[in-house]
Amino acid sequence: MNHLKKVLREHNFRITPQRQAILQVLYDCRGHHLETENIYELLVEKGTKTKKIGLATVYRTMELFQNIGLVSRLSMENLPARYELVIHEKLRHHHLICLQCDQLQEIEERLTDDLKMQILKEKQFQVADQPMKIYGYCSKCQ
Ligand SMILES: [Zn+2]
Ligand SMILES: [Zn+2]
Incomplete structure (x- = not known):
């Protein structure tokens, strides 16, 4: 997690509670490939601090994470894209x-x-x- 936050900071992005919560979900599900809606559902399931995160925020955040190389995006024919965390040892x-x-x-x-x-x-x-x-x-x- 610290490495992930460092990457955000290096790109001059603030670690907002929303970004932190999304990162945590991605980290907890590392090794999995999640659709944006899955990520949103997991955030909702976790409850608490996610009240201010809408699906649109998750979409935007995933785009941002992809742009700075935190996640890789897997586009699929006829299916929603899936994301996975980019972890050093299994690039x-x-x-x-x-x-x-x-x-x-x-x-x-x-x-x-x-x-x-x-x-x-x-x-x-x-x-x-x-x-x-x-x-x-x-x-x-x-
Ligand atoms: Zn099958
Ligand atoms: Zn993969």
Whole structure:
């Protein structure tokens, strides 16, 4: 949490109670991928200080967090975007997205190393270090 607050401060953003509350939710759910509405619901569930946070505030705040690299945004076809906290030790990973139940799983970057090598060899095309989205069917939906 302290690191996250430091990033905010470094970008000259004040740590308002709203931003702090949203950060806390993201931190508590680290490793998960949340839609803006999920974040809002979690804030409501936690109650107390969130009375002044509307859904629009959460949308704006997530945009801000994304701009300064605190969260990464995963845009999804026909679905709301999901956000996840960017944590140092697991920066790069790819996502497997189930076309049936929208479940989202992460895979380590190294699993795609062979594929990248193959593409480079056959197409002389160097794949960028960007998270990939791979669509398919999860074990339950197959
Ligand atoms: Zn599924
Ligand atoms: Zn992820």
